[in-house]
Amino acid sequence: MTKVSVTFSSSRFSVSWGGVPAGPVTFVATNHGVSPHILAITGPGLKGVHTAKIPAGKSASFTVTLGKGAYLLADPLTHTYYTHWLQVTPAVNVSSSGDGSVVTPITVTTGMNCD
Numbered sequence: 001m002t003k004v005s006v007t008f009s010s011s012r013f014s015v016s017w018g019g020v021p022a023g024p025v026t027f028v029a030t031n032h033g034v035s036p037h038i039l040a041i042t043g044p045g046l047k048g049v050h051t052a053k054i055p056a057g058k059s060a061s062f063t064v065t066l067g068k069g070a071y072l073l074a075d076p077l078t079h080t081y082y083t084h085w086l087q088v089t090p091a092v093n094v095s096s097s098g099d100g101s102v103v104t105p106i107t108v109t110t111g112m113n114c115d
Helices: none
Strands: 002-008 013-015 019-021 023-031 040-043 046-050 059-066 069-074 083-089 092-097 100-105
Touching: 002 019, 013 083, 040 083, 046 059
Parallel strands: 002 023, 019 083
Antiparallel strands: 002 013, 023 059, 040 046, 040 069, 069 083, 092 100
């Protein structure tokens, strides 16, 4: 399982990954700011997934299963000021060789083409 850390401050939030493999992902949000924050995620197959209000100095987490696509992380308490895109790619390629299977990780893309 992949873990993504999200850290809120008074003026922004940072995300430990710009891209993750598809599958179960645990988001852990920590509030180092002075105001409460909420971590929400929207994207393919997700609707209404978010933490409760996270008070200053506290953390909250949730686990979701993400499919391939682009997901928006946001703090709805600050409207559009706190947003971050997360790209999800297939987790692995499995190819067969003469003596068994070889698993080759796929490179995670952190950029996005919004065309």
